[in-house]
Amino acid sequence: MWTLTRLELFKIFKKPRTYIAFAAIGLIIALIQLAMKADGESYMEFMLQNINAAFDIEGKKLNGYFVFYLILHTLLVHIPLLICLVAGDVVAGEANMGTLRLLVTKPVSRTQLMLSKFFASGIYTLGLLTFMAVMGLLGSVALFGVSDLMVQKSDQFILLNSNDVLWRYVAAYGFAALSMITVASIAFLFSVFADNSIGPIVGAMSVVIVMTILTTMDIPIFNVLKPYLFTNHMLNWKGFFDNPVDYREVLKSALILLLHIVLFVSLAVWFFRKKDILS
């Protein structure tokens, strides 16, 4: 299985399209860091205007931990779309190229083939997140230093001591990985049904976008749906920045995401095993 996965990774990282996501993330992070360096204080003033009226806030508010939090807040909405680019292509792209029929005639079970493709997509996802973490966190800390982290929620500000932040980022990274792999699994499932990767990519992106909109709109009729939307649970990486952390909720969301992954991948494998390869 590992040999198959390595071959899949080899293919993924030989494609120019793979690097679009890395470039996009690198650019966004650099832009955010640049903007904060240039005008971060104004942003802090704006963000803290509600509490600045009644409180004196002393210390390095604009720091590396804060900037990285901002980067995560921005990117974890957009990274799913970049994940779809690769995950939606792993099966449909091969069908389009005509190489899928060559793969399926090899002495490898269809289940192994599919799982190796999924694992490769997962490793790619982790690579993307690690790149984001390294460039985002290390870069921000190098540029802005470290201090306490101020997190803005809809009904409160949370102030976390600087020596209590790093482990939260590590935990959030793990949770984000689970979230992004969930997105990958949807795109992967769609990929099984198409002979062209555009369909699965756009389809998966559309699902993520629509569900994100439903998740973020505070309308009563949509609120009924929220517990069932994986995009809602994806946001719970922020749960690690609560004080105290509600582990029950975070673990619940993690489990739900894991179930989504298992469901989508199982369906993908099941359909692929039965599928007539006509491409």
Place this chain on the structure above:
Amino acid sequence: MKMFFSFLLAFFFTTSFAQTEEALLQKVKAKLEKVNDYEATGKLKLDVSFINAQESDVTVYFKKPNKFKVKKAGGISILPKGGVSVNTASLLPAGGYQTVPGGKAVVDGITTTIVKLIPTDESSDVVLSTLYVDEKDAVIRKAVVTTKESGTYDVQMSYGKYTAWGLADKVVFSFNTKDYKLPKGITFEYDKGEKKVEDKNKNKRGTVTITYAGYRINKGVSEKVFE
């Protein structure tokens, strides 16, 4: 005649009491005057409904007559604004004031004498200060201060090792706050699906608690600290 004598008695009592309150305040002041400066370490806890801050280690600096700073090394400190401080010395107004006796009250199991102070200076932000003074230790156990700008706040102090200096081991400062709200759509939050029960009273008040570990008294404090 009866009326006249009753009035005389009341006047004598009042003035004698006023003199007693004043003497008590002077005792407290004398104690606090011994402190030119201090650097204290402690833990600060901010308890406001819309600010969730972890308890943190802070250093508190004081320099006569009224320089006061709370610093958190390598971190961020949030303290209520506007002339409000957890500095005990600032509870005793610098300018002129009138004292009015307020009777007795028990604070933390200790009987205290209530002294009301009304500043004579009309430009003063403080309208009324009510001090609960421990006669035995000559320290202020509690103060309720009404201001023009910031409403009413109260400070409660408990003492231990540094009673002789009039420096508290623990100070709990309560103040008014306003509501705070942002749409969830901006903050992209995970929706637990619960409806939050609003405690209207809770939202409107906050506290700052400083628990002191130790003081370095009269060892000198640099001016740079207060910049």
Place this chain on the structure above:
Amino acid sequence: MASIIEVKGLSKTFKDIKAVDGLSFSVSGGEVYGFLGQNGAGKSTTIRMLLTLIQPAAGSISILGKELAHHRKEVLSNVGAIIEKPDLYKYLTALENLSMFARLSGIHLTKKELLQGLDRVGLAERAESKVKTFSQGMKQRLGIACALVHNPQLIILDEPSNGLDPQGIADVRNLILSLSKNEGKTIFVSSHLLSEIEVMADSMLIIDRGKKVAEGKVSDLLNPADTLVLLETDNDERTINFLAATEWGKTVQQNGRGIVLKMHRREIPSLNEDLVRQGIRVYSLRAKHSLEDYFLTLTTANQHVDAYTA
């Protein structure tokens, strides 16, 4: 020789269309087996079923003595295939493609061995070039190399000469013959180049509308006793009259191209002699005994024969 491929009652329906209908055939070891049929006859579907790309609706397939449904991995590790045009990874080099397919087949070859594999199909010099720079013919050759990389016992080739120039076609033919005769491999090849099949194949199967219409040794099927002869003379009328008066007249016909007779191949010289003796000047005497004729006759292409013979 033992059967390498044994197919019984194979069927597949797509929606309401019966693509393959009760097909049975057998391929012996070490032979080149031609697989013929019109476009849409069911060849691709049959080949895809042999390679487990498509699930049969009915029937059984046994390859190398093993039931395909239950021994898929074992069987496929000994099968190499090109299905339609060989689409490879365009963004990889020829060497990378070959290495990948070798690994997928469960073998790890050194760079030298891979280069030898490319050399066999004349691509050693382009080993480090990306496939997107290859012509169709080069891709075809690389596809063949990929099919052979793991030294399989059975090779299934679907249109292996597609896109190749005459030299390329000859090279493929020679390669196939060499694999069969020198290395004892079994080749199952479908092609539209009937002339190539006629030259290469030991046995063949012709299907039409999903059904078998003929199977057997090429030499047996292309019966010399049914050779069509096209005759062009200086006087067709006189020729027809002469032929009609003789035993030749039983099968004589005339169409726009000339006079057509059916006879045993060995009687052609006698016909020629008779015509010459009669003083009939013969411009051309062509024996149309070919697989193409046979194929067209058997499949739903009788209109071609009619046009030819009318």
